[in-house]
Amino acid sequence: xxxxxxxxxxxxxxxxxxxxMDDKDYTGAHAGHIxxxxxxxxxxxxxxxxxxxxxxxxxxxxxxxxxxxxxxxELLKTKTMNFTLDLKREEWHTLLIRTKGDEVVVLVNDYExxxxxxxGISHETKSVVSLTTNINDVHYDDFVIKAAKPxxxxxxxx
Numbered sequence: 488x489x490x491x492x493x494x495x496x497x498x499x500x501x502x503x504x505x506x507x508m509d510d511k512d513y514t515g516a517h518a519g520h521i522x523x524x525x526x527x528x529x530x531x532x533x534x535x536x537x538x539x540x541x542x543x544x545x546x547x548x549x550x551x552x553x554x555x556x557x558x559x560x561e562l563l564k565t566k567t568m569n570f571t572l573d574l575k576r577e578e579w580h581t582l583l584i585r586t587k588g589d590e591v592v593v594l595v596n597d598y599e600x601x602x603x604x605x606x607g608i609s610h611e612t613k614s615v616v617s618l619t620t621n622i623n624d625v626h627y628d629d630f631v632i633k634a635a636k637p638x639x640x641x642x643x644x645x
Contacts, residue, residue: 488586488610488611488612488613488634488635488636488637489585489586489587489588489634489635489636489637490508490584490585490586490613490616490632490633490634491583491584491585491586491631491632491633491634492506492508492582492583492584492616492630492631492632493581493582493583493584493629493630493631493632494581494582494627494628494629494630494631495579495580495581495582495627495628495629496526496579496580496582496625496626496627496628497576497577497578497579497580497625497626498576498623498624498625498626499576499577500576500623500624501528501576501620501622501623501624501625502527502528502621502622502623503525503526503527503620503621503622504525504526504618504619504620504621504625505523505524505525505526505618505619505621506523506524506525506526506582506584506616506617506618507520507522507523507536507615507616507617507618507619508521508522508523508586508613508615508616509521509613509614509615509616509617510610510612510613510614510615511614511615512612512614513537513610513612514543515537515542515543516536516537516541516542516543516546516607517536517541517543517546518541519615520536520537520541521535521536521537521607521608521610521613522534522535522536522537522586522591522607522608522613523536524582524584524591524593524601526572526574526582526595527572528572528573528574528575528576529571529572529573529574530569530570530571530572531569531570531572531593531595531600531601532567532568532569532570532601533567533568533570533584533591533593533601533602533603534566534567534568534603535566535567535603535605535606535607535608536607537607537608537610538566538605538606538607539562539563539566539567539605539607540563540566540567545559545563565605566603566605566607567603568601568602568603569601570593570600570601572595572600574595579628580595580596581594581595581596581597582594582595583595583597586608586613587637588608588609588637589604589605589606589607589608589609590602590603590604590608591603591608613634616632
């Protein structure tokens with residue numbers, strides 16, 4: 488399923504927020520997490536949660552304080568892409584997240600800032616899009632969420 492999520496955000500004391508795309512019926516990853524985008528004033532990331540840090544065995548081991556073997560640590564490095572941002576907290580910004588197949592593209596203020604290609608992103612169902620706001624309030628406005636089945640008109644077309 489191709490998804491496009493677009494909205495505006497601002498917050499003078501905001502620290503970070505996450506956008507999650509989940510499948511509420513998927514049991515192979517913690518809370519059905521499929522992929523996520525995290526944004527702060529200075530950085531961001533895009534992650535394949537399904538086959539990365541939220542995959543059940545990895546999540547439970549980390550949650551329990553266990554250490555991961557080196558092969559798993561190397562695998563996890565391929566499941567997240569980090570990027571630098573320089574956002575003025577008091578100004579409004581536009582975030583656009585697009586999934587297509589096994590890829591997520593992130594744009595802030597119409598500039599591509601991050602892209603990740605990973606197999607978990609191609610999960611067929613993304614039935615929930617949610618936000619988590621960390622530390623301080625973020626103001627959100629003008630939400631647009633679009634979905635299209637692969638092969639149909641792109642969910643990201645405007």
